[in-house]
Amino acid sequence: MFRSKILGLVIVISLALLVACAAPAAAPAAEEAPAESEEQMASEDGEVEQVLIGGFDVGPGGDPQGVLYNNGAGNVWFVKIFTPLIIMDSTFSNHTSEAALAVSWEPNEDATVWTFNLREGVKWHDGEDFTASDLKWTAEFVSAPQAAVTHFGISQPKQIVGWTEYNAGEADEIAGIRVVDDLTLEIELNIPNPRFYDSVRGFYALPEHAINFEPTEIFSSDWWFTNPVGTGPFKFDSYEKDQFMALAPNELYWDGAPELDQLINRYFVDETAAVLALESGDIDFTYVSADVASRFAGNPDYQIFSGPSFVTNMFNYNFLNEPWSDKRIRQAFMYGIDRASIISDVFNGTAQATPCQDPYPTFWPEDANYYEYDPAKARELLAEAAADGVTLEGVNLDIPTYYTSQLAKDILTVMQANMADVGVSVNPTFLDVPTWRTVVDDNASEWNIAYRGAGGGPASYSPIWYVADNQWGLDDPNYVDLFAAMDAAQNADEYRAARTALCKYQNEEATFAYWWVSTRYGIATVDIEDFHYFPAPGGGPYVDRSQDWNMK
């Protein structure tokens, strides 16, 4: 009898626990976001509400449930709430920056002082006026010594006068950022940079008056998820951790209130779940990989958005080890791998061969060598090098990569087979990002080839891979000159010529093995009108005119 009672008690407790878990949780203080009731959601004039639900964080440009100023991704979503100083055009095709918070910008004569003229009439979501002071405050807030922000929007902050001192805690302000008046911001650089504007595309403004946390709490503050205040077309509506964030139209938006009544970002752990949600009609948009996009092609119920990733996939060689300083060895890889077949058969044509590290075709020389597949030539180059005592014998030819998709595995398997045909045995290893970084960054002498991606802006090109102190021991004075020529360019034509020359040199030298820029995709239902998506690196930011989006 006693045992029966215990058994019964266990069953009752178990059921009670299950019921308790099923009961809707009382929102903790941090999550007391005002989720509107159904009645509130119905519009007052009785019209059907326009709600767009998307997987805006899915894919390589997304930063799932991230906050601004974290790792450079997630701009597709951030730009709905916050606004950057300037913004990239809608498809990156013109490589031009367009007005956002700034309506115009110009450098002084030697491009050491940049003046940004700000837009009139911009208001924060809470009705306060946006001014130049907000921008200076934001720069100092995210650059504070305790903030530990790895990516804060200005891609070359050390060029700004006083930034380094401020970031090190040796100054009270960034001296080089000056508020001239409410609508004018001045940034002084310690070197001339005629293309500095390209460095501030991710520089979003934060509201000094509405931020109630310290720089040390940038990543831990609930503010981003409970009451973020921006100047973007949409304002915060509600949030449920791990599930979604909903935005409402910003009636104060300078370009007119959005047509949608609600814009919702639903969170997914992986792409397959997002695609199935799209197919079941639960969401209206998501990023998809190339193989999935081909499944939707021709389906009248969906619209496909595509564009180059502007990330060059390449082999990084380690010049700290012997064989890689020999150009013949490097070129043998270019000739030995059937790039054209990989693009046509593995990518199904959804990638473009690149002659150099630069992902922007504008800077590709017309007479570039695309190293057509020629295994005989590869064998010949290897034999020539071997005759001079340079050989791959005994060299560790693991190819660590942080790309772990099936597509990446297929690509590297083909490369492995191609190289085996020319007598070189390579071994791809698929690692998560922290492991990859440990292998490549912390064990400089132990690796030889790494498969990776490299991005960059159309008006800025970081020299850290090619000039002084690069971690793979590349020491070629020509690169110093080529980068110096780019820095010295005073106008767009000079810059294009200098950057093209750099590309040409990379191509001839095959310094690294530059393979391709792949195409990325987004799929939306045809129910969304005037929608725009571009698979920009890190999600942009780019002009998407989300204020015009509407549901049929």
Place this chain on the structure above:
Amino acid sequence: MQYFLRRVLINIPVLFLVTLVIYLLINLAPGDPVDFFVNEEIGITKEDLDFVRERYGLDDPLPVRYFKWLGQVAQGDLGFRFKNGDDVAEVLAVRMRRTFLLMGTALAIGIVVGITLGIFIGLRQYSIWDFTLTGLSFVGISMPAFIAGIFGLYVFSVKLGWFPSGGMRTIGKPESLLDLLYHLVLPAGTLAIFNLATFLRYTRFSILEVRGEDYVRTANAKGLKPPAVTWRHVFRNALLPVVTVVGLSLPTLVAGALFTETIYSWPGMGALLVDAVAARDYPMVMGIMLVTALVVLTANLITDLAYAVADPRIRYT
């Protein structure tokens, strides 16, 4: 009671050892949280990374970091996530609640339906029911969770549109128990298939074994009615191995199910652990492991105590 207290005391050093081993293992894994933060496609210098490591205290020696963590835990503080600054204890509370609901429902369905059907076919060996349900249970056990998940989602959500494609609630509608249960059907059903098949097979086997015992023959010979033989003699004795299997399943109530949670966008413990390990989020990994170890130890204790409930001959001193 003395036995119970002794077991609880023994579990304390076991728990300490588990945390030590896990802490060593996760720190032996290459990379650290800073390596995860940085977008590899954006150029960043080693000096910048070292600066961030110093800010997070990741430059301290491993023993120092472990004992700092242990000191915090001793004060009831599991710390904060490196990835996003969330309070580890709060995250665990929310995620465990979701996982318990999902796994508990699946386990409850598995126990009730699986054991019932196991008894049913155990008493009808070699019948059409026996062949059919045993065959189906093979399928249930053999089918990988991600296949069952995608199949269920594709058929019942994409094609038939009967159930939502994932998540825990209908976005845009107020939270309600009915809506939650509606979202629970597919993921819990998917997980229940495996549980159901497992319990069905164990129960059937156990019933068949007990039915051949001498004391059952004796009970029949002395003229007891068949239902009395079945419930008093067969079922009680057949229950012991089943209790063991149920006990072994209890840790899944908090550990979660990675594939099912992922495919159904059910934000539970399974997905959280993978996310934490991938991000080298040491405080989160340690928090999950600590809770899981606690549950495993507790489940073992409960299972042992359950034996005594199921079998009057078992006594602990």
